[in-house]
Amino acid sequence: MNDTLILAGVATTPLELISFLLAVTTVLLNIRQKHWAWLFSIASSATYAAVFFEAKLYGDMGLQFVFIAASVWGWYQWLHGAGAQPLVVTRLQRQGWWWAIAAWALGFVLLSSFLDHLTDTDVPHADGFLTAGSLVGQLLLGRKKVENWLVWIVVDVLYVGLYVYKGLMLTAVLYAIFVALAWTGWRAWSNIARRDA
Incomplete structure (x- = not known):
């Protein structure tokens, strides 16, 4: 499934194309708070793990396996809520922001060091930073925190440059x-949180 094909002038592979379609479906369902998004997330993560392995983006590859586990957890959270209450869209408190930033920074230091010293990747710091940010975004999404979308905006903008650099157009x-x-x-969930406040 790794034969190159040209799609609208962009070089890709069938596996990357399948991963692309599954990932778009995942995010569209997440915006609408449909729990089936997690099933598409699992499938997308599994196929993207193979794509990233070929590109020597080992942090992103490993992240896909974490995403699979986080998707199972997120699916459970969305179906069963917080105790007896359904999980609803809420905002992070100030302390939650600090925890998220600290987790991202710690994840970056640990992951980029690991990737730099124990793999042959040529982008250990970018891969580590974006992998750590993605983990934070995924955990916030699983808890239906509005701010997950802000994390994803930052991460996704930076990922565009990384993937162009790696030839994953x-x-x-x-x-x-x-x-x-x-x-x-972010806009949709902000409106929900404001309405339910």
């Missing part, structure tokens, strides 16, 4: 689309 296009979808998600 269709995935770069996907992440550009993700920026627009994350903006849409």
Whole structure:
């Protein structure tokens, strides 16, 4: 499934194309708070793990396996809520912001060091920073925090450049689309949180 094909002038592979379609479906369903998004997330993560392995983006590859586990957790959270209450869209408190920033920074230091010393990637710091940010975004999404979309906007903008650099043009296009979808998600979930406050 790794034969190159040209789609609208963009070089890709069938596996990257399948991953692209599954990922777009995931985000569209997330915006609408449909729990089936998590199933598409699992499938997309599994196929993207193979795409990233071929591109020597080992942080992103490993992240896909974490996303699979986080998707199972997120699916459970969305179906069963917080205790006896359904999980609803809420905002982070100030302390939650600090925890998210600290987790991103710590994840960056640990992941970029690991990637720099123990793999042959040529982008250990970019890969580590974006992998750590993606983990934070995924955890916030699983808890239905509005701010997950802001994390995804930052991460997705930077991923566009990384994927262009690595020659994953269709995935770069996907992440550009993700920026627009994350903006849409942020606005939609902000309105929900404001209405339910």
